[in-house]
Amino acid sequence: QAESSRYVLKPKEVPGYLALNQAIVAKAAELSAGGQPLLLLKPTASVPHGGQQVVAPESAELAVLIETLKRVADPVVCPGDEPDPSTLTDGVTLLDAFQTLHKASLQLASRPPTDAEIAAVDAGGVDALPAIIAAQLKEPAFEERLREIFSDVLLTDGFRANNTVDNTGNIVNDYYPSGAVDYWGGENWAWRSWPNGEGIRLVEALAREPVEFVVHAFRAGAPLSTILTAPYRLLNAYSARFFKVPYKGFAPGTPFDQIPDPTEYVEVSSVPVINEKDGSGEYAGILTTSSFLLRYPSSPTNFNRKRARFTYKYFLAFDIMKSAPRIDASAVDLNDTPTLKNEQCTGCHSQIDPVAGMFQNQDECGYDDAVYYQPPGSPKNNACDDAGWVPATEMFPPGVAPAPAEPLALEDRPRALEALAAHIVSQPAFADAMTLHVYSALIGRRPLQAPADPTQPGFAELDAAATYEASELARLSTIFQESGQQLGPLIVAIVMSPTFRAAAADKPGRVELVGLGGGVLTTPENLNRKITATTGVIWQVHGATAALNTGYQRVGRHDRTNDAYLLLREQLKTLYGGMDGSFQGVKTRQTEPSTLTAAIVEHMALEVSCLATARDFDKAPAERLLFPDVSLSLLPSGDPSAADQAPIVKTLQRLHRRLLGEHLEADAPELLASYALLTELQQQGAARIAAGQESEDLERPCSTDIDVATGVVSAGMTTDPTYVIRAWQGLLSYLLMDDHFVLEL
Known part of the structure; x- marks a missing residue:
């Protein structure tokens, strides 16, 4: 009701709210009637006031208000020490061009940078990044990342179609009889009566429709506004059958194996059973999807x-x-x-x-x-x-x-x-909202909140930090709006921003740098992709051979041979800080490391290094991801400067670059520390073998004679007589536990 009032104070959530409110009070103090300030007349109801009397005459509150007006008229000026937001990032160390590329590539394209991309930034520096990032956004992996970003916002992955008040989760129509589909099945998958998981694929089709509007707009190069203004539904073969509408020209009821790519979402402009009645209808993108309305x-x-x-x-x-x-x-x-x-x-x-x-x-x-x-x-x-x-x-x-x-x-x-x-x-706030969602996902946290208590230590600095970030969001929102509400330019601008690129901001006395410098926990989905992209192995449930007809943990994927620990709710997904996608479960991500996440990282590093090392050496050198330049006959001597050790040093440089985003010279302290560790592991292990204290055999699953996914045993590498495989394995686990691998730095 105060929409038309000139006196509306800002809430404490608004950065700089005290200064803004002070300006509002000063402006209102100029208004008067009969020579008296309206700020005194209206609260005391001395003149008509829609809010009636809120301050009694002769009260302490009125005395405070009178004193406030005196100070507005004759302000007290204090020497200011508040940081200037425009220079807040001065002195902050930013990621260099390669480090920025490495971080962005893993976040957006789910892979390390290619040799061509590295060469481009080596030649062109930071100026080469925008074109590279824009190209990465066209890769299929980014669309999956986009789904995750907006799934975190909309929370519709936990959708259960409800026909009854008791939320039984049953979907009923001619094609999907009652009880055939229930979105939550616990860990007992045998109850599903449908072949090939068709029932759960239907629920996924409905659950995923809202986020598919985002992907659809991005893929088509359409303004993101179409996620709300689209005059159609996005259906795949399963949801189209449910609504009894044709799909890609195929009639409802056509067997799914006769339809090309039945999981592809297409525009369907008429869905009479749900969005229309008697010739009229209503289509408003996400707002008229079944899962949004039922969520x-x-x-x-x-x-x-x-x-x-x-x-x-x-x-x-x-x-x-x-x-x-x-x-x-x-x-x-x-x-x-x-x-x-x-x-x-x-x-x-x-x-x-x-x-x-x-x-x-x-x-x-x-x-x-x-x-x-x-x-x-x-x-x-x-x-x-x-x-x-x-x-x-x-x-x-x-x-x-x-x-x-x-x-x-x-x-x-x-x-x-x-x-x-x-x-x-049509509102500027829509651009602000879309910017906020993407920014929060890529930075790994929500924006800073302005401090509410001006007496708290560091208030001015914390307020400056929040004000700076608010100005950054406003700048990014303008870029998004001026690009025609295209996501690409917004994402490139975020990657190039000081907030994304800040590497070190722990400077003594610089409290205002609290929002810079990274350090948030990588999401389980991103960490899972990073593990596979960098090492070539999947950290997964062992011996899982049966098809798993559920999308509850990982919407849209059903091949159990690819069940990764970090993607399964019943495994480590939520324990590592992820969201479980349910209505009543975990709805926000953990961003700070804990003792539990540290234990999971240690377990991951030991097991992934075990799986990756011998399997990489078992390939031809040209096919290896990790060790293309060394052979098992080359042992570390302890002297990294020796000519015969050059392949080992080159491999260490490769591993630091691939896993941690570090471009290191041969004499860099970090690289020499890795070389020393490798040498110590190999020489101590070899000595233990010679003394009969250690076996030459590789234990499963570190040996390559077993398929981890299926449990099938075959021929493969089973021995390590010089302990060099296990030394490289230990070195790899050391790097996988590094904070540069598991945190967004």
Whole structure:
């Protein structure tokens, strides 16, 4: 209700809110009536005031207000020591061109840089990076990364299609009989009655539709606004069959093995069973997908407010729950429609209720769990009025803007969500929201919050840090908006930013650098891809040969021979800080290392080095990822400068570059430390073999005579008489435990 007021203070979540509010008070202090400041007249109700009297005459509060106005008129100037945001990054060490390339390549393309990319940055430096990063975004691996980014935001991977109030999770129609599909099956996969996992693939098809809108827009080079304004659904063969619509020209019911690439999502402009009725319909991208509407359901008292709250949060970067002040419950008469009439409630409800009403066609005023198009005029519950929604005497009417703005015209209500989508994407806050989602994912944390207590130590510095990051987000949002809401330029700008590239920011007395320097935990998905891309092996469940018909842990993949520990909820995914994708489970990622994640890293390093070393040596040199330049007959002598040790030194340089993103000279301390470790491991191991204290045999699964995924035994490398394989294995585990491998630095 204060939308038209000139006196609206900023909440503490806004960076620099104290300075902003001071400016607002100073401006309001200029307003007067009869020679008296309105800031004194209105709170005391000496003149008409919509908020009524909030400060009593002769009270201590009024004395504080009078003193405030005196200080505004005659301010006290203190010597300032607050850091200038424009120079906040001065003195911060940035990643060089190669290090930036290495970090970005693993994050975006799920692989180390190619030799050609390395040569390009060696020749062109930082200026060569934008073109390389833009090219990497065209690789299929980036689309999977994009899915993860927006899955973390929307949380629709945990979707279960609900037809009943008890949330049984059953989907029912002619093709999918009751009980055939339940999204949560625990660890007992035998209950699934469908061949080839078709049932769970249906649920995945519906669950993944919202994030596929993002991928679809990116792949087509369309503005990201189409994720809300798209006049179609995105369906694959499984969801198309469920909705009884043709798919790629194939009639519903066509066997999936007769359809080319049945998991591909395509635009379907007419879905009569769910988005249309009697010739009219409603299509608004993500907002009209089954999984979004069911992930954020309505109720007979909620009236779509949950949907409105998350629409604001996800697409306008506004969390109304954080902006709500604490209310005086004793001043609220619950029998007098307080959400419409009581000023304790209307501050929030005047914003959220109009948007909630824009979802009116997607439920029966909260009384119907099933989500399908029900425009005004459809038979509805008695809670609905003739316009198909809660009467205006009980709730602010539908509209795209907070009340008392003009409500949506009755003739536009059949396509209310389309109007809402068009309004959202026209707002600068939409660009802010999209920028925030991508920035948070690539940086690995949410933006800094401005400190609320000006008396806390380091307040000025912490406020400067938050202000700097807010200015960075504003700059990036402008780039996104000016590029036509294209993701590519935004991502390139983030990679090139000081925040992404900051390598060392622990400078004495520089509290304002708190948001710089990296150090967040790599996500389990990224770490899993990094392990495979750099070492060539999958850290996976051993001996898993049976097909696994579930996408609950890893949506869209069902080959159990590729079940990685870091991707499985029942293994290490959530223990390593990941999200489990469920409604009631872990919904935020852990970003700081812990003793548990350290233990997982140690276990990973020991097992991956065991799996990778002998298997890499078992290949022809030209096919090796790790050791193409050394043979098993070449042993470390202890003198890295000796001519015969050059291949070992070159291999160490390769491993440091490939795993840690370090370009090291032959005499670099880090490289010499690795050489010393390799030498000590090999010589001590060989001595133990000679003394009969150690066997020449490689233990499984470090030997190559067993297929880890299937458990099949065959011929392979089984002995290590000089202990050189195990020495390289120990060196590899040492590097895999390095913080540059498991943290985003």
